[in-house]
Amino acid sequence: MSSVRVSRHPLSVLLAAAIALALAVLTGCGTTEHPPPLSEASLVEAQTFPYFRIYWVGPRFQGNPLAAVDGTKSYSTTIGDSVYYGDCVNNKGLLGGGGSCRLPLQVTTVIYRRHSNAPLGPQRNTLIRGVPAVIYDEGRSIELYSDRTSIDVFSATPAGAMSAAWALRTLNAPGSAGANLPAPVFCPGIWGEASYQLQEVLHHLPGSPCQKAEQAFVESERLTEKQGTHIAPLGSGRPVGPAGTSGAAGTSGVSKPPRAQRHPRAARPARRSPRAGRRTPPSRSERAPTARSHDK
Numbered sequence: 686m687s688s689v690r691v692s693r694h695p696l697s698v699l700l701a702a703a704i705a706l707a708l709a710v711l712t713g714c715g716t717t718e719h720p721p722p723l724s725e726a727s728l729v730e731a732q733t734f735p736y737f738r739i740y741w742v743g744p745r746f747q748g749n750p751l752a753a754v755d756g757t758k759s760y761s762t763t764i765g766d767s768v769y770y771g772d773c774v775n776n777k778g779l780l781g782g783g784g785s786c787r788l789p790l791q792v793t794t795v796i797y798r799r800h801s802n803a804p805l806g807p808q809r810n811t812l813i814r815g816v817p818a819v820i821y822d823e824g825r826s827i828e829l830y831s832d833r834t835s836i837d838v839f840s841a842t843p844a845g846a847m848s849a850a851w852a853l854r855t856l857n858a859p860g861s862a863g864a865n866l867p868a869p870v871f872c873p874g875i876w877g878e879a880s881y882q883l884q885e886v887l888h889h890l891p892g893s894p895c896q897k898a899e900q901a902f903v904e905s906e907r908l909t910e911k912q913g914t915h916i917a918p919l920g921s922g923r924p925v926g927p928a929g930t931s932g933a934a935g936t937s938g939v940s941k942p943p944r945a946q947r948h949p950r951a952a953r954p955a956r957r958s959p960r961a962g963r964r965t966p967p968s969r970s971e972r973a974p975t976a977r978s979h980d981k
Contacts, residue, residue, distance in 0.1 A: 723751050730756035731768070734857045739766045739794040740836050742852040742862070746770040747845065749789040754856075765795025765837075768856065790849050793837040797830065797869070802876040810879045813850050815865030817873050817883060820846075829853075830873045831866040872898045 731739065731754040744751050749771030760766050771789035802808060805828075808821040818829040824843025827850050829836045836853060840846035854860045872887065872895040879887075887895045 723753065727754055727756060730754070730758065731766075732857050733757075734760070734766060736760070737794070737796060737834055738832065738855045738858050738860075739768075740792055740853045741768045741856045742770075742790065742792065742849050743854065746790045746849060746852075752788075762796070765793045765834075767791055767793040787841045788839070789841050790845060791837075791839040792849065792853070793839070794834050795837070796833055797835045797871055797873075799871070799874065801874040802828075805876075808877065810875050810877060810883055812880075812883055812886060814853070814863075815886075816868060817875065817886060818850070819873075819875070829866065830869040830871070832868075833870060835873075836866075870894065 728751075731741075734757055741751070741754075751768060751770055752772060753769040755761075755766045755768070769788055769791050802819055802821075805819065805821040805826075807823075808819050810817070810819055812818065813827070813829055814831075816829055816831050818827055820827050822839075825840055825846050827838040827846050829838070829850060838846050838849050838853070840849055852862045853866070854862045868886075868890055870891055872890065875883075875887070
């Protein structure tokens with residue numbers, strides 16, 4: 686039996702194998718028959734999911750029907766709640782040799798837990814539907830950040846993943862595809878480069894979570910410098926900088942502000958004596974403040 690590709694989210698990878706067998710039965714992977722149509726009861730269960738907004742792309746995706754939903758009964762606080770489209774009947778992984786089953790589309794919605802995106806590997810940070818997002822897995826996987834959740838889109842192709850991201854809509858609440866998603870109320874663990882537009886969005890998130898994360902990092906750095914060590918805040922991502930730059934690891938959401946500059950008079954050259962031509966010390970009014978007075 687070919688295996689099923691499920692969410693590669695860092696928090697759910699340990700549980701992926703446990704649900705692979707059950708998902709294979711639901712979506713027809715490892716069989717030569719298409720799965721039966723999704724029951725109305727299963728869809729109603731997902732439509733009444735009570736804990737947070739979950740997302741789908743409608744009853745079909747690029748000709749593939751909605752094959753399975755987690756709903757309340759299969760909900761996992763670690764993995765989240767997922768919807769699945771299509772099956773593996775037409776995939777080469779079944780009868781044509783090696784390879785795992787890669788569903789046409791899986792959408793997983795999960796409550797965001799603070800983490801760094803570094804384990805995702807090569808990635809690109811961007812804005813999709815007005816919210817921060819990261820594209821990874823060679824474009825086949827996209828994670829969007831909205832409200833209290835992350836929305837993970839897994840597709841067989843990069844084009845499918847991007848198309849699904851723009852078609853997302855709420856399954857258990859009113860909503861429409863294409864409109865901007867609600868802004869996240871947390872600071873995502875963005876890793877690596879970020880455009881000016883993305884930094885602006887992060888800077889203006891509700892409740893200023895990225896500024897608070899930066900303040901916590903600065904305070905942590907100040908305390909650890911006194912001890913002669915450096916400890917990055919737990920669960921933080923890499924600081925966001927302008928495109929083409931990156932900062933030191935340990936912060937998330939906003940670039941670390943530059944250290945205080947020296948007094949402008951400190952850079953002035955010493956005056957020359959008009960008579961002897963010798964260099965003389967600067968006058969008291971031109972002296973740079975001492976390190977102690979500057980720190981004050």
